[in-house]
Amino acid sequence: SAVISQKPSRDICQRGTSLTIQCQVDSQVTMMFWYRQQPGQSLTLIATANQGSEATYESGFVIDKFPISRPNLTFSTLTVSNMSPEDSSIYLCSADRGRSEAFFGQGTRLTVV
Amino acid sequence: ILNVEQSPQSLHVQEGDSTNFTCSFPSSNFYALHWYRWETAKSPEALFVMTLNGDEKKKGRISATLNTKEGYSYLYIKGSQPEDSATYLCASNHAGNMLTFGGGTRLMVKP
Secondary structure (H helix, E strand, C coil): CCCEEEECCEEEECCCCCEEEEEEECCCCCEEEEEEECCCCCEEEEEEEECCCCCEECCCCCCCCCCEEEEECCEEEEEECCCCHHHCEEEEEEEECCCCCEEECCCEEEEEC | CCCCEEECCEEEEECCCCEEEEEECCCCCCCEEEEEEECCCCCCEEEEEECCCCCEEEECCEEEEEECCCCEEEEEECCCCHHHCEEEEEEEECCCCCEEECCCEEEEEEC
């Protein structure tokens, strides 16, 4: 199994600021994913990050709000921009090695005040 | 957009009780059903990956069944312990590689 190190584990941020979340995988993976779980809601896919190309965003999520970088096959970042209290969520990154295997970071618990 | 649903949303049981919860998913173009156990501040831990109709898997006191024709899976916990308290997530694979998650069932086991 791959190990994904996700940072920070939690943060409390002021509205209007931005936070960048990092995920480092201990081996090369083709696809990485970013999810969000708002309080009481489902774990929802934000975007798919492929190395060497722009991320693919799901309906309701846009690049200006959630810019993603994927500079190589072991690393990705998600930025939550111009935060509001509605962005308070757990953000989770994942790497996929195929249909039968997915690995996750430890999650980032974000509170926007 | 796939619709994967889990019920109940949350569940409180006493230590020693057995419990079960449900994941429902579209039956068309089904490939695999995943169950994860997610404790706060930890990575979701893979419990089972199930692909065949009628599959039944077991890991200690936890077991799961799969019905791909009607599109549901059950997760069972026998003799719940406080350390079983977590959110249990199911996710399905259909056409393509991406998982679609249900909302999770939050289990709390009281000593």
